[in-house]
Amino acid sequence: MTPTTSDVSRFTRQQRLTQANEFTTVFNHGLRLGDRQLQLLCWSNNRVEARLGLVIGKKYLRRAVDRNRLKRQIRESFRGQQTRLKGLDIVVVLRADLAAKTNAQLRQQLQQGWEQVVQRCATC
Secondary structure, three states: OOEEEEHHHOOOOHEOOHHHHHHHHHHHOOOOEEOOOOOEEEEOOOOOEEEEEEEEOOOOOOOOHHHHHHHHHHHHHHHOOOOOOOEEEEEEEEEOOOOOOOHHHHHHHHHHHHHHHHHHHHOO
């Protein structure tokens, strides 16, 4: 089944990590990439689609509006890259305060992270 335009633009349940054991597998076995602010962990999922999990806690972004903005930016960036990330489970972990960054800066940082994932996780 090939994704249609509407399927690519949505963030469906099949594209999310939803179970604790799925997160645990990526945390225990995944390759760790990223920088000091955002850490990306990737692991092969033996599926056709890429799946995304988010760990965005209150420790670094106290306000819910800031956490939600970051999550929206990550999901939107992921949707644009999901064809390149096929077959991977990816968990994005916040490791520092990003509230001061603009959306454009966040998208650029995420783009660099996806490039690392594509280059390094092709053999996971």
